[in-house]
Amino acid sequence: MTPTEYLRPATIPDALKALKRGTALAGGTTLAPRARHYALLVDLQALGLDTLTAEAGQVRLGAMVRLQTLAEAEQGVPAALAEATRLEAGLNLRNTSSLAGSLIGCTGRSPLSTALLALHAQVRLEPGPVQWSLDELLDRRLKELQGRLVTEIAFQTPGLMAYAGVARSPADRPVVCVAVARLEGRAPAFGVALGGFGPRPVLVSGAEHALAAGEIDGAAQAIEAACASADDAWASAEYRRKAAAALLRRLAGEAVR
Numbered sequence: 001m002t003p004t005e006y007l008r009p010a011t012i013p014d015a016l017k018a019l020k021r022g023t024a025l026a027g028g029t030t031l032a033p034r035a036r037h038y039a040l041l042v043d044l045q046a047l048g049l050d051t052l053t054a055e056a057g058q059v060r061l062g063a064m065v066r067l068q069t070l071a072e073a074e075q076g077v078p079a080a081l082a083e084a085t086r087l088e089a090g091l092n093l094r095n096t097s098s099l100a101g102s103l104i105g106c107t108g109r110s111p112l113s114t115a116l117l118a119l120h121a122q123v124r125l126e127p128g129p130v131q132w133s134l135d136e137l138l139d140r141r142l143k144e145l146q147g148r149l150v151t152e153i154a155f156q157t158p159g160l161m162a163y164a165g166v167a168r169s170p171a172d173r174p175v176v177c178v179a180v181a182r183l184e185g186r187a188p189a190f191g192v193a194l195g196g197f198g199p200r201p202v203l204v205s206g207a208e209h210a211l212a213a214g215e216i217d218g219a220a221q222a223i224e225a226a227c228a229s230a231d232d233a234w235a236s237a238e239y240r241r242k243a244a245a246a247l248l249r250r251l252a253g254e255a256v257r
């Protein structure tokens with residue numbers, strides 16, 4: 001087998017050139033164990049994509065921001081997002097994993113992706129730049145990322161945000177989790193995301209519209225419906241329906257006020 005080639009470009013144009021035939025290497029937590037299966041790994045750590053800014057009501061997170069940086073951030077980062085980031089992984093993994101790598105590699109059991117979805121986060125990619133919603137990135141990540149580089153994830157500072165989940169132990173990944181954000185200047189004015197199962201967390205637009213109308217019962221029904229086929233080895237759909245509705249009611253009580 002040909003040994004894996006390794007490049008560490010210092011500019012975005014150089015990185016894009018290398019990505020035409022190579023694979024992006026961020027924190028390497030998922031790639032490193034399989035490194036020998038890749039012909040060329042393009043290390044992103046010299047690109048300066050590790051800044052976090054919160055200005056004029058917008059939070060901008062570089063693709064290479066480490067999860068621990070986000071978990072510790074205070075200025076402008078909602079406490080519920082920092083908490084979801086702490087629940088994403090243990091300290092060692094948070095110190096290594098990048099934000100973009102974690103979103104691209106996530107499953108439905110990702111508290112961080114669930115929280116960012118509720119914030120209706122936007123993703124910036126090169127070449128372009130082009131902008132995708134995080135919802136689109138989660139749909140397109142498997143087939144349409146070859147040759148592209150995620151550079152930034154951004155969201156408007158929410159009026160209010162809350163996250164809650166149920167897991168087998170306090171530090172475990174959730175079997176069901178819900179994030180609710182009150183989004184300023186957007187219709188509907190709420191973001192509601194559901195996670196804990198399946199290949200990715202999902203936005204529950206029925207719950208978003210119901211909350212915007214002040215209908216917490218309607219929002220709970222919408223989130224129950226989104227759990228209809230959520231059976232797996234970790235929990236039954238019936239359990240998730242009840243737990244998700246209870247979490248939604250609890251969070252909505254805080255967010256709708």
Ligand SMILES: Cc1cc2nc3c(=O)[nH]c(=O)nc-3n(C[C@H](O)[C@H](O)[C@H](O)COP(=O)(O)OP(=O)(O)OC[C@H]3O[C@@H](n4cnc5c(N)ncnc54)[C@H](O)[C@@H]3O)c2cc1C
Nearest residue numbers: 024026027028029030031097098101102104105106107150
């Ligand atoms: C022991 C262990 C257990 C885990 N358990 C879970 C789990 O239960 N649920 C879950 O959701 N995840 C789980 N993960 C996945 C893990 O948390 C994330 O996938 C990981 O944090 C990825 O971050 P990274 O920076 O190391 O990315 P890398 O491993 O470097 O990259 C991940 C992927 O993203 C691509 N990529 C990275 N950055 C960019 C970029 N800027 N632009 C374009 N492409 C990019 C890479 O090419 C690669 O395909 C687990 C990981 C480990 C090691």
